Amino acid sequence: MELIRRVVEETEIPITQFLPTHINRNKELFEEGIEYAKKGGYIDFTGSEDPDSWEEEGEIRFSKGVKRLIDEGVYLDNFTMTSDGQGSLPVFNEKGEFVKIGIGKSISLLIGIKECVFKENIPLEIALRAITCNPARILKLKGKGRIEKGFDADLCLLDKETLDIDTVIAKGKVMVKNREVIEYGTFEKTN
Secondary structure (H helix, E strand, O other): OHHHHHHHHHOOOOHHHOOOOOOOOOHHHHHHHHHHHHOOOOEEEEOOOOHHHHHHOOOOOHHHHHHHHHHHOOOOOOEEEEOOEOOEEEEEOOOOOEEEEEEEOOHHHHHHHHHHHHHHOOOHHHHHHHHOHHHHHHOOOOOOOOOOOOOOOOEEEEOOOOOOEEEEEEOOEEEEEOOEEOOOOOOOOOO
């Protein structure tokens, strides 16, 4: 964070040109991230498939982090959550040695949203900002992040009680309906 702070303080580049990621990797980084966001900067949380395990390692849970941002008065447009969904996820042993390569799963995003709602009593509409309108606006993704005329009609319909995904619509095309895959993506297994 020091390099970003220096650039913002010593140049004409605005704070909104940066989006530090993995801000919840440890307590010290998270504390710096809160101060950065209070000044108008954007911060990104890493979603986790296994928040209990990562929290034991010192990572700040997304739900607890968002609760803290709200309590600190951070502007609700200034945070996102991303995942290593379908990307490489290295696994290290207790000595810090590489052991194997895993695959990150995008379900970590939904896990984080559910924990916000069910564990921290954060309204769903606030938690969802982290994976909808906030990243779309920050990354300048045209036609994304909102339900509005002229937008891509990317929607996930959630079960009202559990927040499990029931239906997925991508660019107006139904991909999942009643929790059953209707259409596979380009890189997904089709058999």
